[in-house]
Amino acid sequence: SRLYRIGDYMTFLGDEGRDAIVMKGIVTGSHFPLIGPGTSIGNMYLGPLYYYLVAPSLWLSNLSPVGPAIFISTIGLMTIGLIWWIGRQWFGRWPALAVSALYAVSPTVITYSRSSWNPNIMPFFALLTMYGVWKVWRFGYWRWLVISAVSFAFVLNSHYLGLLLLPTIIIFVLLSPKSPSRTKSVVFSLLLLLLLQLPLLFFDMRHGWQNFSAMKTFFAARQTTVNLKAYKALPNLWPIWQDMVTSLLAGKNKTVGYLAAFGLMDLAILYAFRRRRSPDFWFTVTWISFGLIGLGLYKQHIYDHYFGFLFPAIFLLLGFAFKFTKYFTIPAFLLLFTVSVANSPLRYGPNNQLAHTREIAEFIRQQSTGQPFNLALLAKSNYDASYRYFLQLNNAPYYTIHEKLADQLFVICEQSNCEPINNPLWEIAAFGWSKIDQTWDFPWGVKLMRLVHNI
Numbered sequence: 001s002r003l004y005r006i007g008d009y010m011t012f013l014g015d016e017g018r019d020a021i022v023m024k025g026i027v028t029g030s031h032f033p034l035i036g037p038g039t040s041i042g043n044m045y046l047g048p049l050y051y052y053l054v055a056p057s058l059w060l061s062n063l064s065p066v067g068p069a070i071f072i073s074t075i076g077l078m079t080i081g082l083i084w085w086i087g088r089q090w091f092g093r094w095p096a097l098a099v100s101a102l103y104a105v106s107p108t109v110i111t112y113s114r115s116s117w118n119p120n121i122m123p124f125f126a127l128l129t130m131y132g133v134w135k136v137w138r139f140g141y142w143r144w145l146v147i148s149a150v151s152f153a154f155v156l157n158s159h160y161l162g163l164l165l166l167p168t169i170i171i172f173v174l175l176s177p178k179s180p181s182r183t184k185s186v187v188f189s190l191l192l193l194l195l196l197q198l199p200l201l202f203f204d205m206r207h208g209w210q211n212f213s214a215m216k217t218f219f220a221a222r223q224t225t226v227n228l229k230a231y232k233a234l235p236n237l238w239p240i241w242q243d244m245v246t247s248l249l250a251g252k253n254k255t256v257g258y259l260a261a262f263g264l265m266d267l268a269i270l271y272a273f274r275r276r277r278s279p280d281f282w283f284t285v286t287w288i289s290f291g292l293i294g295l296g297l298y299k300q301h302i303y304d305h306y307f308g309f310l311f312p313a314i315f316l317l318l319g320f321a322f323k324f325t326k327y328f329t330i331p332a333f334l335l336l337f338t339v340s341v342a343n344s345p346l347r348y349g350p351n352n353q354l355a356h357t358r359e360i361a362e363f364i365r366q367q368s369t370g371q372p373f374n375l376a377l378l379a380k381s382n383y384d385a386s387y388r389y390f391l392q393l394n395n396a397p398y399y400t401i402h403e404k405l406a407d408q409l410f411v412i413c414e415q416s417n418c419e420p421i422n423n424p425l426w427e428i429a430a431f432g433w434s435k436i437d438q439t440w441d442f443p444w445g446v447k448l449m450r451l452v453h454n455i
Contacts (some may be wrong), residue, residue: 008350017386068116076113233296255341
């Protein structure tokens, strides 16, 4: 389902266009970034590992954004396999097969597995991180700590909420059996983790510790960002838990989601009392608990991709519940499977964002008649990087206002109420006094206008 008509269903908006532009620079050798995408809150930057991980797929696809989307979908498929592999070891073959099947059809998981976006790699690398820590803790396989360190670096380069894995990592590493290779593995893993963060550190050093200052401000200005008093998270735990379970297990069906959240919580408590010596269960509960508490302390709206580091953990916890309630496993599985499939993104027509963006960019290039032009986008929640990617790819004479004030400005209108004249958007305002020279309408509701200077 992740690869079915992926070019038609994939998301390709401003963020995806921005990433494609950066990765194109890596592929062509024109730019090797030290930083990754900026965060939506706090004006912080992630590290650039995501770009270097995905860039080869852009090269293999001849600079088509479909290549990175296929790569991300492949990582999503690997996550399904890893959940099954870990589940077999923790609670048996059949529960593992059931929860991996539910993960495969979860609408939310599918949505975040079908396009190239930095948070979309977090479930896989979070799972691999925790699996490595579990290997160290349960069996003393300290070499797995190196795998966890590399995976955790990718988690942090995906989204900073991945830091909520750190308490669980520290606790279980400290509880791990001693070994002659322990010190060597810990030191090497820490050095490797630091090495993978060096590009971001170099950037910060060159720019007056901009990122560090932003992080400091983020935690200092706690009235709008986070609350560092752990007990403040308590009132938020159940709503966040219910939202996560509803989104991941119940296809966003609120009724089924409430039943699943309540039932899974009850079964987890019963399992804890009946099988107190199940170390793998307590490992999973600790993973989820620290994640919930951390999210409970966050004061902003929590989007689905924010808890990507918990995606696999919720399904693994369900696996323990399936093992504990053998007679209810089949009805529960069928219910969750049915609501997930019923709300699958594939039930709806493709968005064709990639094709539409490419077509509009090519149309602008043709209408520019080879003359320099500027570009602006009027939209509720998008920006023009996706269009700029194809304009750059096709060598269109596009310039930012900073580079060159052209004689024509193409304005793309993705919103119904579109009045570019006297619009306060910087790209339009900086163009100066202007008039609409020509207008074109596209079948999917987008309008394109060419503005020229009003002399």
